[in-house]
Amino acid sequence: MQLQTHFALFDEGSKKEIRRAILKGVAIPGYQVPFASREMPIARGWGTGGLQITLSIIGKQDVLKVIDQGSDESVNAVNIKKLVNKTTGVKTTIETSEATIIQSRHRIPEVPLTEEQIMVLQVPIPEPLRWVEPSEFKTKKLHAENDYSGAWLMLFEQIMKYGKTATDADHPVLVHDRYVMAPSPIPRFDNSKIHQSEALILFGAGREKKIYAIPPYTNVVSLAFEDYPFEVETFDGKQCRLCSATNVFLDELVNQETGSTEYQCNDTSYCLSMLNEDGITAEVEVAHAR
């Protein structure tokens, strides 16, 4: 029986087809391009969209980093990295600056990205209007007609109900003054990193069969009202318990001995490099991966 898999799993025809969808996405920033999403050896909803993008753009010279919710060592990140490495043999890294392709679920690294890098984000629900309109047929029309009143109303209703907007991750953004886009469930903290990003950012939704993109140096604005400006998660007065970093997205942890709340960098590789710079020895734990 033949068991030899092709470089990066896909046949070249499939890769080309996916790259065509990517190119269309780059040409129309923020527009969701339908594509013939394949079933992958990992589950739908576990990053198959991101994985299909990564596999169709990766070359032998690339260096790959995969993170899941900020961590390189999270089980799913490890699994995806393993699969790509097994089918391509490319080098993998946890160092953000070393990577040429970074596939991530729900986080953009703290280290600023460069023109030499491509960021691939995994997307569960690519449609920013899905919560106000369940029908794909109708949301497609709303995008075409530039009718985003649903998204604005959602924010307005939150203000009426709670006195402020109450979005969490996946706060919708307006891309290049045209398409409203779901930035994938990254925290609001990361939204600003998409604006005028030096790196190309690609979004892949495997189950929903959509690909979209933010080309480098594109204007990306988080939806907000003038009198109710966009707010990110705040960690005022808090710092990482290991590397003392501030101005980063922190995980909230409970110290099991003292019962007190502590904070730690969510971006584990950033935390390690900070520690490395200071020559501190510490154990950076990945709690959920144990």
Next chain:
Amino acid sequence: MAYVAVKGGAEAIEESIKRLTYERIHANELLELETITATMRGMVDQVMSESSLYSEFLAAIAIKQSEGNVEEAVFLLRAHRSTLPRTYYTRVVETNTMAVERRISASFKDIPGGQILGASYDYTHRLMDFDLIGESKAGMKEWVSQFLSEEIETTTNPDLTTLPKVVEYLRGEKLFSQIEDDNTEPIDVTKQSLQFPTTRSERLQVLTRGQTGAVTSLGYAAIRGFGQVHPTVGELRVGKLPLWISHPTEQSDDEENDYYIGEIKVTEVESFVPVSVQNENNTEEMEFEIGYGICYGQNETKAIAISILDHSLEVGKKEYPTQDEEFVLLHIDSVESSGFISHLKLPHYVTFQSKLDSMRKIKKESEK
């Protein structure tokens, strides 16, 4: 290097996978693939149907690998399927050439060609057969030779590959409108993602690869009250269909040059659904329409449910969820639904932290 990184993830995964293998083989019982294909007909058929890949052999490997977990077996086959090049499409298959093994009609007692019960659970009492505890190969052999030696009195019509369709009879009676053949090339849903509104070819493809349970449940809902289909099974057939592909290089489209590539077993259902239509004199008349269902293997409940949903979506008034193509077609795929449900097991602590932040700020706001 000054730091110590706890490389928990990779090791934990390796150990978990080992544990899984242990669960499968620790009892030291070997399950032969032949045993699966020979004895697990229902499961093999279901797996082939939901993964939309017709291979009993590959289905058996998937079933073995997944320890009989159908959802997992379907997943394995689908993932394998997407690595296979699709070089040919077969010629259009006319199902009246089916080598029929079973064929029933709930509409007429005497259908041309007769009712053929074939193999079915329908007429069994669902009583546990405790004799199976001590079943032996010798006993099986004896039963089979006894069965094969029984004299079968054949009545009429022995040619099972040319049975007429029940619907033809009703068409003769003008109870079905004559509809022109639609020979538009079908859209391959695995090569082009669904765009709404869909075509019937797309709907039937998605329905036939749908999860048996999901398709059955929605079909049930449509006839129970959340839909407007009240079908009669006009004809249900189980049998084998021959497949042909045209000569890949030959310029002429001569069917004489076709290649026979094998046969597939399918269940096919034509449901008759009464509808009222307006005639030329502007008065209402009753007429029948057809709901069509077909799937790999012998999956009769699924095929009937497909025929119900086919008609339901063809009407498409959206009065009921079962008439809403987005509701039905986007939620019945086993790999998609199980994948998204199971992704909830992935860590969500960044998104959760973001939610916490939002809730705390609202709380602070209201306390002001």
